[in-house]
Amino acid sequence: MLQKTVLYDIHKKLGAKMVEFGGWEMPLQYSGIIDEHKTVRNTAGMFDVSHMGQFFVFGIDALSFLQKIVPQDISVLKKNHAVYCQLTNNNAGIIDDIIVYYLDKNSYLIVVNAANIEKDYKWIVQNISQYDVEIKNKSQEYSMFALQGPEAHKIIQNCGISEADQPEFFTIKETQINNIPVFLSRTGYTGEDGFEIITKNENAINLWNFIFENGIKYGLKPIGLGARDTLRLEAALMLYGNDLNEATTPVEAGLKWSLALDKKSDYNGKDAILKQLQNGISKKLIGFEMTEKAIARHEYDIYQNQQKIGIVTSGGYSPTLDKNIGMGYVYTVQEIKTDSIIEIMIRNKLYKAKVVKRPFVKKKYRNKIDTL
Amino acid sequence: MMVPESILCTKSHEYLLEENGLYTIGLTDYAVEQLGDIVFVELPEVGSEYSKGEVFATVESVKAASEIYMPVGGKIVEVNEKIVETPEILNESPYEEGWLVKIESECAQEESGDLLEYSDYKEELE
Known part of the structure; x- marks a missing residue:
């Protein structure tokens, strides 16, 4: 039995196509993935992410x-x-x-x-x-929305929280919107400026409607999981289950920036991480763009010189770049660098791709110099 | 959108339309609506032959890749190059501009027995 968020009926009314994700019945798309994707890049979009814990x-x-x-x-x-x-x-x-x-x-x-x-x-x-x-x-008690895009801060201002009172990048604030208590944080999963808003289930419908009333003049639209995936892929943000799993370490996943390398206290996996930092890794995450016309998808094989050298973990069409992009792990860690030519096996044929730097689309966070 | 009166549909959502002795194959309006934004189309080579039920093309939406099956056996005589360049035509006009291939088929009559008229196809979807 799939779980439903408090906003389920609203999604259906908005004409959402629903999909199973992580045990939940969630909106895949409303107006269409490409339209929703561009809305978030150009104005603002809101996601129901109440399935998160x-x-x-x-x-x-x-x-x-x-x-x-x-x-x-x-x-x-x-x-x-x-x-x-x-x-x-x-x-x-x-x-x-x-x-x-x-x-x-x-x-x-x-x-x-x-x-x-x-x-x-x-x-x-x-x-x-x-x-x-x-x-x-408290996952069952709270709903969560993500309001993302260059106009997000104006919408929150229109909702009664002035720019000066809005949390800065990667901070959180306990405040009220329309007298509804919320956790308002400047975080997201799109590479755009924006907010994540956590509130008690009983206030979720009210809050969703209030933000839409205040956002409509900025072009605010509801966004489904389809565009959430294309947006996060362009920003090279990890999707657990695709790009990350229990057989992969943060060092292998290119997440060294998120490790405290000089941390004194002990933590789970510290020895393994220190060992990899010292001795190197046997697989690493890469980003690539297809140079031949074809789309790489999750679990397609990566080749070089007729040898299988890795596997695609995320891949698809990038609406912003109008290119086909992807990420994956390669086991020939030393040989593969930026601009290396690799091949992806797609329906029993090899198509060329080029290794590129991540993110694929530059992140546009406000009040912050992007160092990631 | 106009749905041609005489199309026959498969349960895997391809349509077959006879015109002047050739058969046009495409995807139904329901299929393109379910796929969502189509961003990539791979078509077979002119001259290649496929039997009924064989995969002859691939259509990819933003979300996923889908294989397309022959509604009846035949030989590819024309492919729609326009949709390779501009795949969104499939979403906009599945029956007029967005057809996939045209085939010659000698077995179309005998192999189209299990295909559905559009009204029956729509009914099956409900």
Whole structure:
């Protein structure tokens, strides 16, 4: 039995085509993936991402506990700041990629992927042992929206939160929109400026409608998972289950920037990560664009000189670039560099592609110099 | 959108339309609507022969690749080059501009028994 978000009836009324994702029945598209994609790049779009999970971590050991379960250094996080990181197992395999928000002393919020909610919760609880900490899985109580695009900040202003009062990039604020209590964070999964908004289920419909009333003059449209995937791929943001899994480490996934390399305290998978940083890795993530007309897809094989050298983890059409792009892992780590020519096996034929730098489309975050 | 009266449809959403002794094959309006934005089309070579049910083309939407099957056996005599350059024509005009191939077929009569008239096809979808 698939789960439905509180907004299910609204999506149906908006004419959404629905799809199964991570155990949920979610909108795939409304007006069409390309139209929705361009809306987010040019004006603003809103996604129902209520399938995502929210864990709250409380207690005097909250910080030291988080330090144990992620490679990132949570101790340097300032209040109201957020950080992208991974839950790693003892071999540094990625159990999930998550965002940790520092809400208040001894109080953190973790946002996790929908399909991993139960797995993550189990793993986190398993790790508690001697820590004085309480984990509350509130995923069933909260809804979550992502308002993304260059006009997003104007819409939030129109909703009553002035530019000066809006959280800056990768920070979070507990505030109210239309008298509805929300967690408002400057985060997202599109490569555009924008917000993620978490609220209690009972307020979700109200909040969704209120933001639309205030956003319509900026061209705000509802956006489905189809465009969410093309947007995140252009920004080379990872999709768990495609680009990341438990047999892959953050070092292999090109996520070194999200590791605290000098972190003193111990964490799950630390030895494995340090070893890879010192001795190198046997597979690495690459980005590529097709130079011959064909579309690479998840799980297609990557070749070079008639040898299979890797596998595509994400691939598709980029509406912004009007090119076919993809990411994948190659096992010939030393040989493959930017501009290397590779081939993708598509329906028993090899098509040429060129290794390119990620992201494919430059991120346009506001109030921040993009260093990633 | 006008749906030609005499088309026959497969359960895998191809249509077959006889015109002056040749048969045009394309995708039904339902098929292109379900696929969403079509961004890539791979067509067979003129002169190649396929039997009924064989994959002869691939159509890719933003979301996924779909294989297209022959409604009846035959020989490809013409392919729609326009849709290779501009795949969105398939979404806009599946019956007029957005056809896939034209074939010669000697077995069309005997192999089209399981194809559905458009009204029956629509009914099956419900």
